[in-house]
Amino acid sequence: MKFALPASLAVGLAAAQNGSVDTWAPGGPDDYRGPCPMLNTLANHGFLPHDGKNLTQEVITTGLGNGLNFDASLTVVMFNAALIANPEPNATYFDLQMLNVHNVLEHDASLSRSDAYFGNNHVFNQTVFDTTKTYFTDELLTPDMLVNAKVFRQVQSRAYNPNYTFTSVTQEFSLGEVIAPAVAFGNITSGVVNRTLLEYFFGVQSPPALSCHVI
Numbered sequence: 001m002k003f004a005l006p007a008s009l010a011v012g013l014a015a016a017q018n019g020s021v022d023t024w025a026p027g028g029p030d031d032y033r034g035p036c037p038m039l040n041t042l043a044n045h046g047f048l049p050h051d052g053k054n055l056t057q058e059v060i061t062t063g064l065g066n067g068l069n070f071d072a073s074l075t076v077v078m079f080n081a082a083l084i085a086n087p088e089p090n091a092t093y094f095d096l097q098m099l100n101v102h103n104v105l106e107h108d109a110s111l112s113r114s115d116a117y118f119g120n121n122h123v124f125n126q127t128v129f130d131t132t133k134t135y136f137t138d139e140l141l142t143p144d145m146l147v148n149a150k151v152f153r154q155v156q157s158r159a160y161n162p163n164y165t166f167t168s169v170t171q172e173f174s175l176g177e178v179i180a181p182a183v184a185f186g187n188i189t190s191g192v193v194n195r196t197l198l199e200y201f202f203g204v205q206s207p208p209a210l211s212c213h214v215i
């Protein structure tokens with residue numbers, strides 16, 4: 001359908017008991033979405049629960065496995081890193097909206113989201129992404145271009161956001177986020193990713209009225 005991800009984004013799609021590239025619906029008013037464009041997309045496609053709630057290790061492993069062909073050992077590491085977002089002690093799940101809390105996992109200088117200091121820190125922000133795209137100078141994005149965009153966002157935030165926060169932990173997660181699209185649907189060896197696919201993924205081709213739900 002019109003809003004479905006290109007089939008090439010669904011690398012190695014297994015016989016999907018849940019979710020498909022052909023089904024897509026944005027989150028409704030009772031559904032949770034967060035700052036991660038990929039987790040939101042997987043929920044919109046039903047690879048993760050459409051309501052964005054109760055994401056257990058099993059649900060994340062199945063969703064990232066079916067949707068992206070991610071290896072279970074990698075998704076377990078990612079899941080365990082995400083559990084800190086759930087304020088309950090010894091939590092065994094998280095909800096997508098828990099990821100929105102600033103300076104837990106969500107951080108400043110995102111590629112497509114505003115700093116919390118300036119406004120909403122978790123919905124797609126066209127103004128922010130337009131500045132990021134300035135550094136996408138070819139049809140195939142190299143790691144240098146992706147890093148240039150990220151470094152620009154950091155300089156911009158450091159210059160204009162008096163509350164700018166960027167810790168070593170933020171840096172580690174940011175490196176993962178910058179390379180994640182190449183891992184998911186680019187060339188994992190060279191780190192090169194197709195610009196059209198990356199921009200589609202971030203939601204720039206979605207109708208403005210829907211863009212806050214898309215990713």
Ligand code: HEM
Nearest residue numbers: 035036038078082105106107110111112113177180181184
């Ligand atoms: C359990 C799995 C995952 C968790 C808990 C997670 C969590 C997050 C969080 C909290 C952010 C917000 C960071 C910020 O403030 O910008 C984020 C951003 C991001 N995530 Fe994920 N993520 C997961 C998996 C993935 C996967 C598989 C991809 C593959 C493409 C991905 C791609 C991204 C990208 C590209 C961003 C950066 C968005 C931006 O800078 O605007 N994530 N993720």
Ligand SMILES: *[C@@H]1O[C@H](CO)[C@@H](O)[C@H](O)[C@H]1NC(C)=O
Nearest residue numbers: 017018046047048049050059
């Ligand atoms: C996947 O499908 C099973 C059986 O149809 C269902 O019980 C489960 O809730 C679904 N999971 C997700 C993540 O949609």
Ligand SMILES: *[C@@H]1O[C@H](CO)[C@@H](O)[C@H](O)[C@H]1NC(C)=O
Nearest residue numbers: 053054055056058059092093
């Ligand atoms: C969350 O999922 C687990 C495992 O599927 C289930 O046992 C639990 O009842 C669910 N919790 C809620 C609040 O739906």
Ligand SMILES: *[C@@H]1O[C@H](CO)[C@@H](O)[C@H](O)[C@H]1NC(C)=O
Nearest residue numbers: 083086087088089090091092
């Ligand atoms: C959380 O786990 C720790 C270590 O296993 C345990 O000591 C503690 O009682 C648990 N807390 C809750 C609220 O279950």
Ligand SMILES: *[C@@H]1O[C@H](CO)[C@@H](O)[C@H](O)[C@H]1NC(C)=O
Nearest residue numbers: 114115118119120125127128
């Ligand atoms: C987008 O981000 C810019 C820069 O942080 C901010 O000024 C603007 O209010 C944001 N737009 C929306 C719709 O939140």
Ligand SMILES: *[C@@H]1O[C@H](CO)[C@@H](O)[C@H](O)[C@H]1NC(C)=O
Nearest residue numbers: 102103115116117163164165
């Ligand atoms: C401001 O900075 C402090 C300290 O780093 C941080 O705890 C807080 O979440 C930040 N608030 C915003 C809106 O950026």
Ligand SMILES: *[C@@H]1O[C@H](CO)[C@@H](O)[C@H](O)[C@H]1NC(C)=O
Nearest residue numbers: 186187188189190191192193
């Ligand atoms: C991926 O990048 C590697 C290293 O540059 C290259 O050898 C390989 O041909 C590329 N694969 C594809 C499918 O383009």
Ligand SMILES: *[C@@H]1O[C@H](CO)[C@@H](O)[C@H](O)[C@H]1NC(C)=O
Nearest residue numbers: 006008139140194195196197
């Ligand atoms: C990027 O992907 C799009 C959509 O699949 C495709 O049409 C285009 O040819 C690709 N660009 C390059 C440079 O491979």
